[in-house]
Amino acid sequence: MKKRVLSVILSAAIVFSLTACGNQSNAPASLGDKSSGTDSQPASPSTENVSENNAAEASTEEEPVTCTLKVWSPSEDQDPEYGEWLVTMCNQFAELHPNWDITFEYGVCTETDARKLVVQDLDAAADVFIYSSTGLEYFCEENALAELGGKYLDAIHAEYPSVMVNCLTYEDGGVYGVPMTTNTYFMYYDKSVFSEDDITSLDKMLEKGRVAIPVTNGFYLAAFYLGAGCTFFGPGGLDREEGIVLDTEDSLAMTNYLIELVKEDNFVSASPEDAISMMREGTVDAYFCGTWQAAQTQEILGENFGVAPLPSVNVDGKDVQLRPFNSAKAIGVKSTTANPQVAIELAMYLGGYDSQLAHYESRGYVPCYNKLVATDQIQQDAVVVVDAYTIDKIAVARTNFKQMSYFWSPAESFGTELRDGKITHENAAQKLQEFEQGANSSGVE
Numbered sequence: 001m002k003k004r005v006l007s008v009i010l011s012a013a014i015v016f017s018l019t020a021c022g023n024q025s026n027a028p029a030s031l032g033d034k035s036s037g038t039d040s041q042p043a044s045p046s047t048e049n050v051s052e053n054n055a056a057e058a059s060t061e062e063e064p065v066t067c068t069l070k071v072w073s074p075s076e077d078q079d080p081e082y083g084e085w086l087v088t089m090c091n092q093f094a095e096l097h098p099n100w101d102i103t104f105e106y107g108v109c110t111e112t113d114a115r116k117l118v119v120q121d122l123d124a125a126a127d128v129f130i131y132s133s134t135g136l137e138y139f140c141e142e143n144a145l146a147e148l149g150g151k152y153l154d155a156i157h158a159e160y161p162s163v164m165v166n167c168l169t170y171e172d173g174g175v176y177g178v179p180m181t182t183n184t185y186f187m188y189y190d191k192s193v194f195s196e197d198d199i200t201s202l203d204k205m206l207e208k209g210r211v212a213i214p215v216t217n218g219f220y221l222a223a224f225y226l227g228a229g230c231t232f233f234g235p236g237g238l239d240r241e242e243g244i245v246l247d248t249e250d251s252l253a254m255t256n257y258l259i260e261l262v263k264e265d266n267f268v269s270a271s272p273e274d275a276i277s278m279m280r281e282g283t284v285d286a287y288f289c290g291t292w293q294a295a296q297t298q299e300i301l302g303e304n305f306g307v308a309p310l311p312s313v314n315v316d317g318k319d320v321q322l323r324p325f326n327s328a329k330a331i332g333v334k335s336t337t338a339n340p341q342v343a344i345e346l347a348m349y350l351g352g353y354d355s356q357l358a359h360y361e362s363r364g365y366v367p368c369y370n371k372l373v374a375t376d377q378i379q380q381d382a383v384v385v386v387d388a389y390t391i392d393k394i395a396v397a398r399t400n401f402k403q404m405s406y407f408w409s410p411a412e413s414f415g416t417e418l419r420d421g422k423i424t425h426e427n428a429a430q431k432l433q434e435f436e437q438g439a440n441s442s443g444v445e
Helices: 052-059 085-096 111-120 133-141 150-159 162-167 202-208 218-227 249-261 272-281 291-304 340-350 353-363 382-394 402-419 428-439
Strands: 005-009 015-020 065-073 100-108 128-132 178-183 186-190 286-289 305-308 312-315 318-321 325-333
Touching (some): 085 100, 085 353, 128 133, 133 325, 150 340, 162 178, 162 382, 178 353, 186 382, 202 312, 218 312, 218 402, 249 428, 272 291, 286 291, 291 305, 325 340, 340 353
Parallel strands (some): 065 100, 065 128
Antiparallel strands (some): 005 015, 128 325, 178 325, 312 318
16 A cells, blocks of 8 residues: 655754555655654653643744644534533644644544545545544545654653554554544442442352343453453454454353353343443443443442443353453544644644543543543542553454454344343354354355
């Protein structure tokens, strides 16, 4: 895949080049790559929690620039009701760079729509936009995203959890965005029903109360198989030829565990939306979900509100930690932007300490910037603490390959058959083999 290259002089001694998604081994250097003459150094002041005086001092050394930047985000990020997050942060960014005369043009575009609209008309697309890591391949096939390099890449690796970086890494090894927030899940529970010891084991929990897990949804069912060591396009999710591996000895043992699990009186197969309704009615005491239902659950449980990482399950006498998928919302830079220096700095700022803090305070976005997560303010939020632990310790980066889409329908069918008792110990091996075959096929001959 051929890479586009844009060059910009940042100073007399520093030259950066901007490359698009690709896998060509002899491709030119990335934005800020050391091979283009840039020394490895920490992130620019706009990406760290530094004082305004220090940031202003550093930015006054920048060469004057006059430009227009088109920036896209979901409508909520521009809504005054939510503090106009995008507009506020762009204005702050401009203040930090007094030598840059920037005109911002804002557009409304969801993370899902970005993957369609950007590649549909790259010339008309935003210079900086928010997208989901699950759509990364759509951008890379069209050479639409800028690859990060040099001090920017160093900052990404230093300031964000590795699983977040992995979500934004393509098969060519390039990193194509700045992490903004996580997308994983964990467990909400009633503290009056389960003790801190109980919540480490699903089997112990089922002895005390009712637990809801949507086994018919592949996003959640996968946690059992990821725990059993199954891989989705290799251990790092970047080996297309490896495909999805589900049919192993350990995963067969997990399948036999699931066959018994769905028979438990205290087990409920229910979506997070149904589970929270059941919790309100008092018929469910714990369920699996992400941050999106935290406030509602806290309202229901009050002082008994509990949140914890996914528990382990005991399979043939061995405790197996359940492991959820994680994807990322990220800030990307268009590969053909006319102002790469300013665009990449803005992307880093929108994914940095101050911007993630503002996003957390205005819209409840869970931060993933390491230094921010470690602050006393964030550490007082139990949901963020559990989310951060999950990301750091047990989550698995969901591959950005399009072939991942083959998995969902077979997973739904497999989970439905599990729930309905149609998968038995006698046919488990055959069903698991069929599951793997289906997960690696588009279903189109």
